Amino acid sequence: MTEAVARLVGAATDIAAADWDGLAGRDNPFACHAFATALEESGSASTRAGWQPLHIVVDGPDGRPAGILPGYLKSHSQGEYVFDHGWADAWHRSGLNYYPKLQHATPFTPCSAPKLLARDPQARALLIAASETLVGNHELSGAHATFLTDADADSFEAVGWMERNDIQYHWLNAGYAGFDDYLGALASKKRKVLRKEREAALSAVDEIVWLTGSDLTESAWDSFWDFYQDTGSRKWGRPYLTRDFFSLIGERMADRILLILAMRGGRAIAGALNFLGHDTIFGRQWGCTEEVPFLHFELCYHQAIDFACQHGLSRVEAGAQGQHKIARGYRPVLTRSMHFIRDARFREAVADFLARERPALAAEALALAEGLPFRTEAELPIA
Incomplete structure (x- = not known):
């Protein structure tokens, strides 16, 4: 050298x-x-x-x-x-x-x-x-x-x-067996609020699906592209990432991606894109084509926690901004x-x-x- x-x-x-x-x-x-x-x-x-x-x-x-x-x-x-x-x-x-x-x-x-x-x-x-x-x-x-x-x-x-x-906001897994186990660690009033949020969001959709690996089809990316376009146009005017980017990561690193979609009437109405590290879920983009109360919190934060608990991952990194993340257990770092x-x-x-x-x-x-x-x-x- x-x-x-x-x-x-x-x-x-x-x-x-x-x-x-x-x-x-x-x-x-x-x-x-x-x-x-x-x-x-x-x-x-x-x-x-x-x-x-x-x-x-x-x-x-x-x-x-x-x-x-x-x-x-x-x-x-x-x-x-x-x-x-x-x-x-x-x-x-x-x-x-x-x-x-x-x-x-x-x-x-x-x-x-x-x-x-x-x-x-x-x-x-x-x-x-x-x-x-x-x-x-x-x-x-x-x-x-x-x-x-x-x-x-x-x-x-x-x-x-x-x-x-x-400052960013990260959720840390203290060995929770599942989301309900995590809720048990919260103060009573906070726990009730999160349960009501989840009930409101989940009752408004038919199902929440987790897609990774071969389940990440071009159709799924088309849906997410619509969500990303909507969020990007509202936040900064022009989305940074191109449509081709999502196809390429789907081809090259599908096993390191978790796409969470909310389904209603046979189609996706909202989605959150996550990447998977060795022991961490990294939350990246979110978007929707229909506004549903608390669905953003459910897809981006609660579902990520649920996935981390089920797969024994140690943390969820939810990115910067949004002090609302604190009430959902994401600590400032x-x-x-x-x-x-x-x-x-x-x-x-x-x-x-x-x-x-x-x-x-x-x-x-x-x-x-x-x-x-x-x-x-x-x-x-x-x-």
């Missing part, structure tokens, strides 16, 4: 799946080669969409990749979920360009996942150094590694990258992102901002946790 040289790769398909996945492992679906190539080949994460693939690879003595750091040259800040629009405005007011910037992220996916795909510590260090060199050589404003595992965040922090936190700013003046300003933001977010997470529905603090699942 002492003479290793980092190289840039313009498409995930130019890296062998066996090499990529051999470094990424199978614990997290968003780190896998199939997910990255589906995003790029479908046109969801493409130069035209403002996500130019620019992956950093360090080869080992055998000529095969010893480390991969997925990256994208970004011309905007959309689809990242770590919001830096204020930083961009400050750059532009100073007469400097914030874009393009280098983004080490899983596009459109605010879930923590490995980014430094390397086992060798020296390869991990070389990947980070290569990212900084790329920023310097091309006079980019900076590089941003978002939604990191603790191991990756610690590696970036060790060489001076600046940490930024945000801090996510970690790391940032490298090339300009010394702006680096100091960002560092000052983050030094004030981090403790404020930590205090907010603690305050939010007081609203969890468990009977006693002693019964809270441990992260």
Whole structure:
């Protein structure tokens, strides 16, 4: 590794799946080669969409990749979920360009996942150094590694990258035998509320189905595409993911997907898309074509908990936003992102901002946790 040289790769398909996945492992679906190539080949994460693939690879003595750091040259800040629009405005007011910037992220996916795909510590260090060199050589404003595992965040922090936190909501399985067993851990009033919600949602549909593997047909994806389009148009105007993306993940990673559909009159009226990790369900998109009270809570939160209990999974990650998740047992947790700013003046300003933001977010997470529905603090699942 002492003479290793980092190289840039313009498409995930130019890296062998066996090499990529051999470094990424199978614990997290968003780190896998199939997910990255589906995003790029479908046109969801493409130069035209403002996500130019620019992956950093360090080869080992055998000529095969010893480390991969997925990256994208970004011309905007959309689809990242770590919001830096204020930083961009400050750059532009100073007469400097914030874009393009280098983004080490899983596009459109605010879930923590490995980014430094390397086992060798020296390869991990070389990947980070290569990212900084790329920023310097091309006079980019900076590089941003978002939604990191603790191991990756610690590696970036060790060489001076600046940490930024945000709040997400995760449900932790304390060994519940099933959903009713989980309800038994809640305070009486909270338990009654959730039971009424479930009864209202379930009585309004004919059935709830769990689809994975070969059950993920193109017809099922057509239904979910309609739901995704509706949600996307209401939230941000134009959905990020293309229809082809769903077909590609259905072909390449169907065993790592759980699509939950609400059926009425022989057709799906709402759906929630989840990805399956080694011990975690990752909730991603939701949508509907008919408004049904509490159906959103049922498909996105209660059904995910039920699945986790039945399959012995340790957690459900329901993503950011929505304090309503707390009442359903999803506790606030801090996510970690790391940032490298090339300009010394702006680096100091960002560092000052983050030094004030981090403790404020930590205090907010603690305050939010007081609203969890468990009977006693002693019964809270441990992260």
